[in-house]
Amino acid sequence: MSAAPVLPVTAAPRPPAPRRSPRGLVQPIAAVTSVVVLLGVPFWLIIATASKPHAEALDPDLSPPSHWQLLHNVSTVVEDGRMLKAFFGSLLVMVPSVAIVLVLGSMASWVLARRTSRLLAAVYAIAISGIVLPPAVVTIVLLLRQLGLAGTPVGMVGVYCGMYLSTVIFFVTGFVRTIPVELEEAARVDGASPVRVFFQIVFPLLRPVLATATILICLYIWNDVFYALFVIGGRLDTLPLNLYQVASSGLYLQNWELIFSYILVMSLPLLIVFAVAQRRIISGVTGGAVK
Amino acid sequence: MTTMLEPHRAPQEELAPSRAGARPGRRSSSDHPLWFLLPALAILAVFFIAPTVFNFVYAFTDWSSFKSEIGFVGLENFRDLASSGTLLADLRITVVYAILVAIFQNLFGLLLALLLERDTRVNRMARVAFFVPVIMSALAVGYVFQALLEPDGGLNAMLSFLLPGQVDVAWLGSTRWTIVVVALVHAWKWMGLSMLIYLAGLKTISDDVLEAARLDGASGWQLFRQVKLPLLAPAVTFNVATALLGSMNGFDVVQATTEGGPGGTTELLNIFIFRTFGQGLFAQATAMSLTLFLVVALLAFPVIAGLRRRERVL
Numbered sequence: 001m002s003a004a005p006v007l008p009v010t011a012a013p014r015p016p017a018p019r020r021s022p023r024g025l026v027q028p029i030a031a032v033t034s035v036v037v038l039l040g041v042p043f044w045l046i047i048a049t050a051s052k053p054h055a056e057a058l059d060p061d062l063s064p065p066s067h068w069q070l071l072h073n074v075s076t077v078v079e080d081g082r083m084l085k086a087f088f089g090s091l092l093v094m095v096p097s098v099a100i101v102l103v104l105g106s107m108a109s110w111v112l113a114r115r116t117s118r119l120l121a122a123v124y125a126i127a128i129s130g131i132v133l134p135p136a137v138v139t140i141v142l143l144l145r146q147l148g149l150a151g152t153p154v155g156m157v158g159v160y161c162g163m164y165l166s167t168v169i170f171f172v173t174g175f176v177r178t179i180p181v182e183l184e185e186a187a188r189v190d191g192a193s194p195v196r197v198f199f200q201i202v203f204p205l206l207r208p209v210l211a212t213a214t215i216l217i218c219l220y221i222w223n224d225v226f227y228a229l230f231v232i233g234g235r236l237d238t239l240p241l242n243l244y245q246v247a248s249s250g251l252y253l254q255n256w257e258l259i260f261s262y263i264l265v266m267s268l269p270l271l272i273v274f275a276v277a278q279r280r281i282i283s284g285v286t287g288g289a290v291k
Numbered sequence: 292m293t294t295m296l297e298p299h300r301a302p303q304e305e306l307a308p309s310r311a312g313a314r315p316g317r318r319s320s321s322d323h324p325l326w327f328l329l330p331a332l333a334i335l336a337v338f339f340i341a342p343t344v345f346n347f348v349y350a351f352t353d354w355s356s357f358k359s360e361i362g363f364v365g366l367e368n369f370r371d372l373a374s375s376g377t378l379l380a381d382l383r384i385t386v387v388y389a390i391l392v393a394i395f396q397n398l399f400g401l402l403l404a405l406l407l408e409r410d411t412r413v414n415r416m417a418r419v420a421f422f423v424p425v426i427m428s429a430l431a432v433g434y435v436f437q438a439l440l441e442p443d444g445g446l447n448a449m450l451s452f453l454l455p456g457q458v459d460v461a462w463l464g465s466t467r468w469t470i471v472v473v474a475l476v477h478a479w480k481w482m483g484l485s486m487l488i489y490l491a492g493l494k495t496i497s498d499d500v501l502e503a504a505r506l507d508g509a510s511g512w513q514l515f516r517q518v519k520l521p522l523l524a525p526a527v528t529f530n531v532a533t534a535l536l537g538s539m540n541g542f543d544v545v546q547a548t549t550e551g552g553p554g555g556t557t558e559l560l561n562i563f564i565f566r567t568f569g570q571g572l573f574a575q576a577t578a579m580s581l582t583l584f585l586v587v588a589l590l591a592f593p594v595i596a597g598l599r600r601r602e603r604v605l
C-alpha cells in the first residue's frame with residue numbers, strides 16, 4: 001500500500017466495466033485449459049488405455065484405441081483381479097472400523113471435553129497424538145501374531161481403529177465443547193443415566209462432526225494399501241491390495257489395459273458417492289481445516 | 292467406577308432440594324463417568340501404544356524370519372544401517388521428498404485457488420474436477436503417472452508432437468531428478484485439497500479490505516502479496532504442516548511409480564521398511580520404523596501444539 005502513489009495512472013482511470021470484460025474472457029479460458037492439461041490428459045490416458053487391445057496398450061501413449069474394447073478388458077480384470085471379492089473385502093474392513101471408531105471415539109471425547117483434570121489433559125494429548133505420529137507397522141504384525149489375529153479382518157479392523165480413533169477424538173472433543181452443558185443437565189435432573197444422556201442427547205447432536213470424520217476415515221481406509229500389505233497382504237482381498245497384485249505380478253507386467261481397467265472400476269464406487277454427496281464431502285474434508 | 296458412583300447417588304435421592312447446590316462438585320464425576328473412556332483407551336493401548344512401545348524394544352534385537360529366537364543386539368541394527376549409508380540416505384530422501392511435496396502442493400493449490408476464486412459456473416465445476424484426484428487411490432494415481440512418464444508414454448508423445456524432434460526422456464530414470472518428479476505426482480494428487488483450503492481462506496477475507504486496497508491503487512500483485520497472503524497465513528500453516536507430515540509417511544505414489552528406484556534414489560523410509568519386511572529382516576525394518584517415528588515426533592511436537600491451540604479457539 002505504500003507504493004500506491006506510484007500506480008494511480010494504471011489503476012484509477014480504468015472504469016470498472018471494461019476492466020471486467022477482458023478478464024471475463026481470460027479467466028474462464030485459463031480455468032478450462034488448466035483442467036484439460038492437468039486433469040484431462042491423465043484421465044484420457046486411463047480411459048483410452050483401458051479400452052485398448054493388449055498390443056496397442058504396450059506403449060501407453062495418448063492415441064485413441066483402434067477399436068474400443070473397454071467392456072472386454074473390464075470383464076477380464078473383474079474376474080482375474082477378483083474384484084467382487086475385493087470389493088466386499090474392502091467393505092468388510094471399512095464398515096466395522098468406521099462404526100467402532102465413531103461410537104467409542106465419541107464416548108471418550110464426551111468425557112474428555114466435559115471433565116478437566118491434569119490427568120485427562122495428558123490422556124487427551126496421547127489420544128490425539130496418532131493424528132501425526134506414524135503407526136509402528138512392523139511391530140503391529142508381531143503383536144497381531146501374538147494375539148492370533150495376524151492376517152484376519154479382525155486384526156485389520158483393530159489396526160485401523162487404533163490409527164483413526166485419534167482423528168475422531170480430536171474432531172469430536174472440540175465439537176462437544178460447543179454444545180451447551182445445560183442440555184445434559186436438564187436430562188440429568190429428570191433422572192436420566194449418563195448412558196441415556198450420551199446416546200439420546202449428545203450423540204445425535206454430533207451428527208455434523210461425525211459426518212466429517214466418517215468421510216475422512218472412509219477415504220483413508222478405502223484407499224489404504226500400505227498397512228493392508230503388512231497386516232492382511234495375501235490373506236484377504238481388498239481393492240487396493242488386488243490392484244497392487246495385478247500391477248506388480250509378472251503375469252500382468254506392462255498390461256496397462258488391465259491395470260487401467262482395474263483403476264477405472266475401482267474408482268467408480270468412490271466417484272458415484274462423490275457425485276451424489278459432492279458438496280458434503282468437500283465441506284467435510286475441508287471443514288476440519290478451516291474451522 | 293461403580294464405587295465412585297454410589298456415595299453420590301444416595302444423598303441425591305434423599306435430599307432432592309439440595310441437588311442444585313451439590314451440582315458443581317458432582318458434575319465432574321457421575322455425570323460424565325470415566326468408564327466412557329475405557330473402550331477407546333483399550334483399543335488405543337493395544338493397537339497403537341503397545342506396537343509403538345514394541346518399536347523401542349525390537350529395534351534393538353535380531354528378530355528375523357530366519358530364526359525362532361529373538362536376542363538383544365544393542366545398537367547393531369542402527370550401526371549396520373548407518374555403515375551401509377542406508378540410514379542417512381533414506382532419511383535424507385524422505386525429508387527432501389516431504390519438503391518438495393509441501394512446496395509443490397501448496398504452490399499448485401494456491402495458484403488454482405487464485406485462478407478459480409470467483410464464484411462462476413466454470414470455476415465451480417473446475418473446483419469439483421480438481422478434487423477427484425484427492426478421492427482417488429494414491430496407488431492408482433501412481434500407476435497412471437508411471438504410464439504417463441514412461442519413455443514410450445503419454446508425456447513424451449505429447450512433447451514430441453509439440454516440439455521439433457523426438458522426445459524420449461526417461462522421467463522416472465534419473466538418479467537426481469526422479470525424486471522431484473515423484474514429489475510432483477504426489478502434489479498433483481493432493482493439490483485439490485490445498486486448493487479448497489485456500490479457497491475457504493480467501494472467502495474469509497472481507498470485500499471491504501480488498502476494496503480499500505484497490506482504492507488505494509494496489510496492483511493485482513500487491514493485492515495478493517500485501518493483503519491476501521498475510522490473511523491466508525492460517526491456511527498456509529495448516530496446508531504446509533499436513534503436507535509435510537503426510538508425505539513423511541508416504542508410500543503409495545512412490546511404490547507405484549519407481550518402487551524406490553532408480554538406484555534407491557527415491558527410497559522413502561516406508562519403502563525401505565516394506566522391502567526389508569518382505570525379506571524377513573524384521574529387526575532392521577523395526578529400526579527404520581523407529582527412526583521414522585522419532586523424526587516425525589520431533590517435527591510433530593510444534594504441530595500438535597498448533598492444532599491444540601486451534602482446537603481451543605474452536
